[in-house]
Amino acid sequence: MRVGPENFKAVPYFVIKAEVSGGRGSFTALWKPSDQQEGLDSEGRLVNSAVAKSLSDKLKPTKTAVVRTTETVAKKLAQPRAFSLADIQLEASNKYGFSAQETLDTCQSLYEIHKAASYPRSDCQYLPESQFNDAPKVLAAIAKTCPKLRELVLKADPTIKSQTWNDKKITAHHGIIPTQLPVDWAALNDKEQKIYELIGLRYLAQFFPVHQFNSCSIDLDLGSELFVGKGKTVTSLGWKIVYEHQTDPDSDKTESDQILPSAKSGDILKVLKTETKNELTKPPAYFTEGTLIAAMEKIHTVVDNPEYKKYLKEGDGIGTPATRAAIISELKRKGYLETKGKKICASSDGIELLKLVPELVRNPILTAVFERKLRDVESGKSTLSSFIESQQKFILQEINKAKAINNGLQ
Numbered sequence: 372m373r374v375g376p377e378n379f380k381a382v383p384y385f386v387i388k389a390e391v392s393g394g395r396g397s398f399t400a401l402w403k404p405s406d407q408q409e410g411l412d413s414e415g416r417l418v419n420s421a422v423a424k425s426l427s428d429k430l431k432p433t434k435t436a437v438v439r440t441t442e443t444v445a446k447k448l449a450q451p452r453a454f455s456l457a458d459i460q461l462e463a464s465n466k467y468g469f470s471a472q473e474t475l476d477t478c479q480s481l482y483e484i485h486k487a488a489s490y491p492r493s494d495c496q497y498l499p500e501s502q503f504n505d506a507p508k509v510l511a512a513i514a515k516t517c518p519k520l521r522e523l524v525l526k527a528d529p530t531i532k533s534q535t536w537n538d539k540k541i542t543a544h545h546g547i548i549p550t551q552l553p554v555d556w557a558a559l560n561d562k563e564q565k566i567y568e569l570i571g572l573r574y575l576a577q578f579f580p581v582h583q584f585n586s587c588s589i590d591l592d593l594g595s596e597l598f599v600g601k602g603k604t605v606t607s608l609g610w611k612i613v614y615e616h617q618t619d620p621d622s623d624k625t626e627s628d629q630i631l632p633s634a635k636s637g638d639i640l641k642v643l644k645t646e647t648k649n650e651l652t653k654p655p656a657y658f659t660e661g662t663l664i665a666a667m668e669k670i671h672t673v674v675d676n677p678e679y680k681k682y683l684k685e686g687d688g689i690g691t692p693a694t695r696a697a698i699i700s701e702l703k704r705k706g707y708l709e710t711k712g713k714k715i716c717a718s719s720d721g722i723e724l725l726k727l728v729p730e731l732v733r734n735p736i737l738t739a740v741f742e743r744k745l746r747d748v749e750s751g752k753s754t755l756s757s758f759i760e761s762q763q764k765f766i767l768q769e770i771n772k773a774k775a776i777n778n779g780l781q
Contacts, residue, residue: 379654384416385423386648389598391436391591392641393632400436400591400600402426416652426596427647433594438638440590441631448582450533450610452496453546454573456692457668459491462569464661468713469562471660471696477566478547485563487516487554488570492693493544494668497537506578508551513571515553517564520571523613527578535577548574572613579610587631593642602631657714660699667695670735679739686742689735729772 387402404411410419417423454462459478463469469477478491506529514524535546549571559567587602608615634640658666667690671683690698699715702708707721717725725733744761747753 381651381654382412382416382418384412384418384650384652385420386650387417387423387426387430387645388648389430389436389591389593389645390643391598391600392643393630395632396630397643398589398600398602398629398631399627400589400593400598403597403599405597423647427645430594430596430645433645434642436591436593436598436640436642438589438634438636438640439592439597440636441634442588444586445606446584446586448584448609450535450576450579450581451573452535453498453548453577454570455494455496455546456491457494457664457695458496459547459566459569460664460696461659461661463566464659464664464713466569467565469565469660470699470710471664472700473562474566475696477562481559481563481567481570485554485559486552487512487550487559487567489546489548489550490544491547492691493542493547494687494692495540495542495544496535496546497540498535498545498548499541500536500538502545503532503536505551509549509574510578512551512553513549513575516549516556517568517571518556519568520575523572523575526612527575528580529578531578531580533577576610576613579612580607582609582611583607589631589634591640593645600629600631601627602629603627604630657711657716659713660696660710660715663699663715664695667698670738674735674739676736676739678743679736682739682742682746683735686738689738727773729769732769 389400389402390397391400404415404417408417410417410422412418417426452458456475456478460469460471460474463474463477464471475491478488481488482491510524510527510529514521547570549567556564583606585604585606587604589600589602591598591600605611632640656662668688670688671680674680674683689695699708702721703710706718707724708715709718709721731737741762744753744758748755748758
């Protein structure tokens with residue numbers, strides 16, 4: 372079972388930083404411990420206060436740092452793929468706080484009522500190559516429908532063919548995109564306008580060049596200790612121009628945006644200050660409906676057994692694109708889940724239920740077991756009647772276990 376933030380116990384640790392002059396400005400470098408460093412925990416964090424103070428006292432008088440090595444790597448970031456239902460549910464949850472069901476219902480109305488977007492109940496992020504030549508018509512429809520996107524449509528290049536166009540990756544349905552049919556913007560309600568804009572932006576991103584940047588790092592010898600500064604310099608904005616004033620779907624949160632100086636091995640840089648900060652490990656974030664949908668889809672990532680992991684991955688996780696929102700809605704209706712703003716968490720009844728049901732029933736492995744049995748039925752290794760019979764036996768067995776526990780509590 373996932374450990375919730377309410378059960379989390381923060382672990383204190385220390386972070387040592389240096390502010391170093393870079394000529395036209397300054398940058399921050401972080402202390403990196405050696406393999407023999409004392410005072411670290413199993414995660415490599417500095418947790419010993421005496422060691423932290425000793426390092427701080429040692430580094431404080433140091434006024435210069437020597438450049439050990441520098442590295443600049445040119446990188447490219449391809450256009451984000453088209454929305455699957457899980458993707459747009461996550462995006463709408465993060466940006467607008469929409470529930471998974473709200474997003475599904477809105478996508479469905481754009482598809483069914485307004486004919487403005489393609490079929491929404493899709494687990495696919497790719498588009499058929501046969502539809503690539505429709506791009507000018509789809510872009511024209513976006514410009515006529517959504518006033519805010521007209522300027523971007525004029526800048527788009529419909530000859531650019533991103534990796535999203537890939538027949539080999541198409542499943543039962545392709546990714547969610549706008550249709551060629553323009554609609555009256557005023558005829559869409561607020562939610563429909565917001566979701567259409569998200570879909571339109573993702574489609575528009577396909578027709579701008581790849582995003583290019585330099586990933587930079589600099590290793591410093593500061594008081595005989597290693598400090599590392601990291602930076603990122605954009606060389607070509609590319610498709611990110613689409614999200615310049617929006618939420619960027621592919622923000623690289625592991626890269627720092629600071630500018631590093633042009634330096635070479637042996638250069639001496641001025642140290643403006645060093646500081647030791649007391650930090651606390653952060654609890655795991657609460658789920659939103661969007662991140663919960665994503666976790667249901669990717670449940671195989673938290674399963675260790677290779678066979679079960681395979682079945683969960685091939686079986687599309689817990690539920691399907693069409694049913695996950697309904698599963699969450701039903702759990703909320705029954706009072707097992709509750710929302711607090713954008714957060715969704717187990718209610719007190721839900722927590723009690725988890726305590727009462729057997730571990731196997733609440734384990735995602737059970738889904739993999741059922742999936743494996745259904746695959747055997749599909750391949751002819753087993754029969755549907757035998758599957759139903761085994762399910763009945765399993766359910767009765769678990770009910771009897773529950774009754775025995777209940778009787779023991781009375």
